[in-house]
Amino acid sequence: MAVLDIRQRTGWLFFAVIVGHIxxxxxxxxxxxxxxxxxxxxxxxxxxxxxxxTSVVTGVQDNWNNYFxxxxxxxxxxxxxxxxxxxxxxxxxxxxxxxQTRLLQQLLDLRTSLPLSTTAGNVTQSAVIGGGPSPAxxxxxxxxGSHEGIRQDMAVIAPxxxxxxxxxxxxxxxxxxxxxDSNAAAGAMVERTRAQGxxxxxxxxxxxxxxVPGSADVKAGDQVxxxxxxxxxxxxxxxxxxxxxxxGTGDSRKIVIRPAVDFSSxxxxxxxxxxxxxxxxxxxxxxxxxxxxVQPTAEAPRTEPSTQPTPDAPAAPERDESGNVER
Amino acid sequence: xxxxxxxxxxxxxxxxxxxxxxxxxGGTTAVDLVLVAVVYVALTTGPVSxxxxxxxxGLIQDALSSGGVIGIGGLAxxxxxxxxxxxxxxxxxxxxxxxxxxxxAATALHGAIFMxxxxxxxxxxxxxPWQAMIGQELGNALxxxxxxxxxxxxxxxxxxxxxxxxxx
Numbered sequence: 001m002a003v004l005d006i007r008q009r010t011g012w013l014f015f016a017v018i019v020g021h022i023x024x025x026x027x028x029x030x031x032x033x034x035x036x037x038x039x040x041x042x043x044x045x046x047x048x049x050x051x052x053x054t055s056v057v058t059g060v061q062d063n064w065n066n067y068f069x070x071x072x073x074x075x076x077x078x079x080x081x082x083x084x085x086x087x088x089x090x091x092x093x094x095x096x097x098x099x100q101t102r103l104l105q106q107l108l109d110l111r112t113s114l115p116l117s118t119t120a121g122n123v124t125q126s127a128v129i130g131g132g133p134s135p136a137x138x139x140x141x142x143x144x145g146s147h148e149g150i151r152q153d154m155a156v157i158a159p160x161x162x163x164x165x166x167x168x169x170x171x172x173x174x175x176x177x178x179x180x181d182s183n184a185a186a187g188a189m190v191e192r193t194r195a196q197g198x199x200x201x202x203x204x205x206x207x208x209x210x211x212v213p214g215s216a217d218v219k220a221g222d223q224v225x226x227x228x229x230x231x232x233x234x235x236x237x238x239x240x241x242x243x244x245x246x247x248g249t250g251d252s253r254k255i256v257i258r259p260a261v262d263f264s265s266x267x268x269x270x271x272x273x274x275x276x277x278x279x280x281x282x283x284x285x286x287x288x289x290x291x292x293x294v295q296p297t298a299e300a301p302r303t304e305p306s307t308q309p310t311p312d313a314p315a316a317p318e319r320d321e322s323g324n325v326e327r
Numbered sequence: 328x329x330x331x332x333x334x335x336x337x338x339x340x341x342x343x344x345x346x347x348x349x350x351x352x353g354g355t356t357a358v359d360l361v362l363v364a365v366v367y368v369a370l371t372t373g374p375v376s377x378x379x380x381x382x383x384x385g386l387i388q389d390a391l392s393s394g395g396v397i398g399i400g401g402l403a404x405x406x407x408x409x410x411x412x413x414x415x416x417x418x419x420x421x422x423x424x425x426x427x428x429x430x431x432a433a434t435a436l437h438g439a440i441f442m443x444x445x446x447x448x449x450x451x452x453x454x455x456p457w458q459a460m461i462g463q464e465l466g467n468a469l470x471x472x473x474x475x476x477x478x479x480x481x482x483x484x485x486x487x488x489x490x491x492x493x494x495x
Binding site (some may be wrong): 010013014017018021022024025028029037040 | 374375378379382396397398399401402405406410444448449450
């Protein structure tokens with residue numbers, strides 16, 4: 001009966017016989033590489049089976065590793081994220097500390113290089129009382145006052161240059177009028193040609209240099225420093241750089257100075273405790289940002305602020321009782 | 328009973344092939360009596376019997392042939408036996424001409440598979456395959472027609488002889 005069943009499946013039987021013959025032939029014939037054909041076919045076929053099995057196993061393994069075994073990874077990820085956050089905070093603190101250290105180092109360098117007696121006025125968040133109460137008055141408040149020896153009209157400087165002067169000291173704080181205030185001024189001179197004038201605040205972020213002789217050689221890019229004739233600022237401190245000279249030549253020229261100090265980001269300043277009159281006449285303060293070889297070659301006349309400008313040394317602007325400039 | 332007859336016929340064909348056929352045409356094997364036997368079995372009994380008889384006959388033939396690959400002859404004869412059996416079931420091939428055509432076609436198919444496999448596998452070369460194939464087709468057709476006629480006439484002759492003996 002079984003035989004009959006097999007005989008009725010003619011196609012399958014024919015296929016089986018053919019396959020049997022092929023296997024039999026393959027077992028005896030070598031390929032061109034010398035490998036028995038049956039072995040090559042079996043190996044090739046089994047290799048595909050192995051490949052498929054490996055793919056299945058790898059897929060299952062990947063799914064397991066990428067989905068089911070991620071519980072620990074999630075915990076680790078949360079922990080690492082927490083650690084990264086903590087380390088970022090610590091890094092920010094370290095950066096802030098480093099920045100503060102650099103700033104203090106610059107101040108210390110300036111203080112040691114100055115032939116003046118100074119004290120550090122720390123304008124940090126904890127010490128600053130505030131800026132100017134009105135945009136029309138460009139002032140800051142520092143955390144040092146008369147207890148630290150600060151008096152009115154003392155010069156306030158920063159590593160970059162002149163900041164302003166003390167206009168109102170209290171016991172533990174002092175108000176500083178910035179040089180860009182519209183009522184502020186300082187005796188100035190062009191470092192290259194020694195042409196003197198007065199750097200006057202405009203209430204904006206720029207200064208204007210007035211009272212410059214019409215024959216003086218002044219051009220954009222020249223460095224402007226304090227002349228020391230105003231009795232407040234020591235000679236040779238950087239005020240800024242001439243940004244433009246407008247109006248051609250002569251007395252009608254309008255000279256605009258870009259201040260060296262960024263008044264919008266002041267953090268620490270120095271108050272010059274030594275009055276300029278106590279500084280030896282030939283002494284010019286060294287300052288950061290000015291090459292050592294670029295030193296004044298001529299001594300400007302030291303005069304008290306006067307309302308009468310002279311041809312070579314213009315007088316300092318007239319001041320009122322509070323020290324403001326009368327213009 | 329039929330299977331035994333098929334096996335006996337295959338064995339007889341193999342015996343004749345190895346003893347008589349080599350003297351038929353100049354010492355060459357231009358006639359394949361085993362193939363003729365397979366074609367006859369397939370035509371008379373069907374594709375399965377033809378395929379199995381072809382397989383058995385071909386494998387034995389391969390085994391007896393020295394230097395050949397066992398299976399190539401079996402494969403060729405199995406395919407020929409199966410296809411002849413299928414055709415024999417679909418068409419009436421009892422007349423002389425269809426059988427002649429069938430023998431020629433079966434021989435051609437067998438030769439194509441047999442020589443084709445050997446050449447494809449790089450095992451042997453056949454200097455003049457078409458000549459050998461045509462010669463074998465003619466020989467098989469001639470021998471097959473005669474053999475078929477003898478085989479089919481033998482029972483009647485025996486019966487008539489028996490009847491004549493009884494009449495005496």
